Amino acid sequence: DVKVTQSSRYLVKRTGEKVFLECVQDMDHENMFWYRQDPGLGLRLIYFSYDVKMKEKGDIPEGYSVSREKKERFSLILESASTNQTSMYLCASTGNTDTQYFGPGTRLTVL
């Protein structure tokens, strides 16, 4: 079974802090994705990566950056957290098929 893990289930940070959200997959998948989920808006794509050191902006990249130094790990970075980045963050990965496998999510609160 594919396993996608995220570093924290719950995280509380202060405005202006730099925040790292980490995602690890154990199936040698090429593609990895970061989404945020907000009530009434569904899941929205922030960034994705189709190979090590490769990244592409999704639909809402503003205020975020990403890093993919190793194939199994994809990090989402909030350079200076703001209250409007309070959300559920979900990571996913895909291999040869386009079926995305999701992690459990990180609920981030920015105070």
Next chain:
Amino acid sequence: DAKTTQPPSMDCAEGRAANLPCNHSTISGNEYVYWYRQIHSQGPQYIIHGLKNNETNEMASLIITEDRKSSTLILPHATLRDTAVYYCIVSSPHSGTYKYIFGTGTRLKVLA
């Protein structure tokens, strides 16, 4: 990118079939239809997907109309544990991978 439209909520009696509809009238020929579900505070879970033929697996059946403009997810014998938000997604080729466009889903409540 093709969008999907789903009813916001549905109820189903335990043991009965749950039929969840989805409209995707702007779908293109190379775009797949995917269904996921999300139980509260967890990540979305893959259920089933298809291109143009009907599909069945151990969890559900997927019926896609001939013109591919709509589909129905069928849970044949719903249980209380099937209470969740169900997302119908169109998967579009994008930069060497596939991009999912999520709608707001259908909140299914299975009643005892």
